[in-house]
Amino acid sequence: MFLKLEFQEHKLSSAGLSSATRYLLGILITVLSAALAFVIIRSEKAAPDLATLATNKLNLSGVENPVTAVLLNFRSYDTLLEIAVLLIVAVSILPDRLPIPAATAKIQFLSNMHPHSVNPVLVGLLKWLIPLAIVMGGYLLWTGAYTPGGAFQAGAVVAGAGVALSLAGHHRFIWQTASVRISLSLGLLMFVMVAAANAIITGTTLQYPTPYAGSFILIIEVAATVSIAATLLLLFTQLKAMVEFTMKGNNQ
Amino acid sequence: MTHFSIMMLLPMTVGLPLLAAIVSVIINSHRWRTSISTMFATIQTLIVILLLLAIPDADGLYRYTLGGWGAPLGIDLVVDGLSLILLLTTTVLVLVLNLYSIWYFSDVATSTRFWPLWWLLVAGLNAAFIAADAFNIYVALEMIGLAAVALVALTGTRTALVAALRYALVGLLGSLCYLLGVVLLYRAYGTLDLAQLATQTQASPLTGSALCLISVGLVLKTALFPLHFWLPPAHANAPAPVSAALSALVVKASFYLLMRFWLDVLNPTVTGITANFLGVLGAAAILWGSFAAFRTQRLKLLIAYSTVAQLGYLFMLFPLALTGSSPTPLSNAAVTAVTYFIIAHALAKAAMFLAAGNILASCGHDKIDKLQGLVCYQPLALLTFALAGVSLIGLPPSGGFIAKWLLLNAAIENGQWWWVVVMLGGGLLAAAYIGRVINIAFSQASTEKSTGPMKTVPERHSLQVNLAMPGLALAMLAILLGFNAQWILNLLEGSIELHLANAGGVQ
Amino acid sequence: MTQDLLYSIAGIVLFGIGLFGVIAAAHIIRKLIAINIMGIGVFMVLLATARHGTITDPLPHAMVLTGIVVAVAGTALCLWLALQIHQLDNTTSKDQPQ
Known part of the structure; x- marks a missing residue:
């Protein structure tokens, strides 16, 4: 089977x-x-008892959007493991920690490539597009509490900004830095920390104290957005670099 | 109040490995990473031992409601004797493999990837063993599958990458089949909690289809013959500690879940014919796996094929537990026997892979025909291999002997003598393929030029000894398991009571 | 009721198409696309389960979101491995087939 x-392009047998x-x-x-x-x-479909139960408990969950309530409160453990799955892939794709070029500072995430010709239209467009995408990400993150949206959607849009930046060719991401490793694992770290904090405050892991449930969910979501955006961007740039490398080898 | 604090340890079995993974992603120093890993492995062992001591007394508190919501809406964690034993096996192996990996991955480039992936794998395994929710099991399975794939790919050779990719495809296919089965169950019963499903399921075409899909998915991940094709290359080409963990633990996780679904959750749907069908496939796996192990040219492939064969023994569980005279499948002698088998095989197989890793490292190859005179320059590795072999064959004082003896007893009690023939035949075949290696290793190297092995004195003798010790310790444990069978058996007795209470415990 | 049945059946059909592709295609990219089609099939059946007349069950929606993330992760890992193999094949001598 x-x-x-x-693996070769032309063999579709x-x-x-x-x-x-x-x-x-x-x-x-x-x-x-x-x-x-x-x-x-x-x-026969089962009676929607669980849907009713979820609706009844929604006011205790700290958010108004039922899907976000399930993802980050009722079944937050699944989401915790899901973020761990993303970390697995990020770690396996992360380039080796080779000696970093001396020119780049250790914590610098983005380096300027100084291309020979700068396209003014492209630069102008990026100056609009990237802040817009980041604001859009922030909005999606915030609105997740009320309407469809949330950490993954926000992370995807922010990663999209990074993809645009990488495609424009003026900048290049340095993945060997400590700041990258922290942003990749921040979502999981914050989730585990919140779980531990809850265990101390309420006595049960992942049980938020009811009045602060919304705040805890927001903390997790902000951290998760950072990790998801970093992971998706890492996947895109690393796979792209790999394809370009192979194509260069083919042309020679 | 005391019970509450003890049950807190249950989510920690997942939280601690996750924390260890995060720490090893962030910090950059090789030395710190290894010492912190060892620290986490030790704490994890302590936690499991504490759980082991506390659980039999904590009546009724073997469920942990995450988030305080409770079963249908939230996710619960469940622990019983069976999952405790698997947690204990995992934690002991993690501790030993952790020590081995510190010396094995002294190359910094690989070790930066190894440690985070290793701890994420452990978190996934622990999550699967204490899961009580069908969808949560799906996420845990994906964690285990993807982490295992990434660990196999660490070797970096083309063979290893292809094996990893094939393993990844099989894993994704298996999880999707499993997920579709779970979706059907959710559609029909409106809950994902295993205990609630267990009380509600009735035999119906829909439940039958769900059982089929779930079983195909899990069997694919457990590598039962004839779906084992992906296992030998993946297990044989991974780095040594990863091979050990894959054969000893990863395939057992999906088998454990299969046990849960067949014996407990979807039990009303299971018929004698389907149980016997799995048994026949298991018998075929014993014979075919042993035969392939005998024929193969590489030591690590031999051990991997031996895993295929040993997994066949585990599937004897289904005909023995489900078609016998016992009223409740869980109080069956076959369950005890198979659990014992899982532990014995995990220890012996991990020891064997570590020994093979040392042989591969010192000879530069693992071609069986060229291992003449191995006894002179790798005596400890050979001793480990032989001791683990004794347990795998099932010779008297070892844990493997007790496991096989219990399994044979269960077969004879049920009057299913035909499985006895297969199991004894499998033991003979195991003796043949292990004997073949030992025989070559003791034979005199004919001349210097005809043999491959580099007979140079190891440059760093202490490293050689360090690398040999963990495997030897595991092999000794596999043998000692045979001397102290009663302790494990008592634990299992307790397990079954808890398990039964658990199945009927909710509403 | 017919609408969500239609959704379920379409999901099963997609699952079947994907399964055929995974087994019958040899090229890794085709296999990966086929696995993703299978996944979408499962998600469609799951989404169809969520509808109960006027009530919508949020659980399947959350499960689909989790499933999508896991599928993205799995696909990316497979692509990464496939590209590494492709690169090894192309950097070693091209005249000698592996």
């Missing part, structure tokens, strides 16, 4: 399956999917 894997096997596989999967669909059509 996975015994044959292709099938996985060593004869056409008869492919048809057989297609028929088998069609039959199984049809059976599953049939079972779903015939089955």
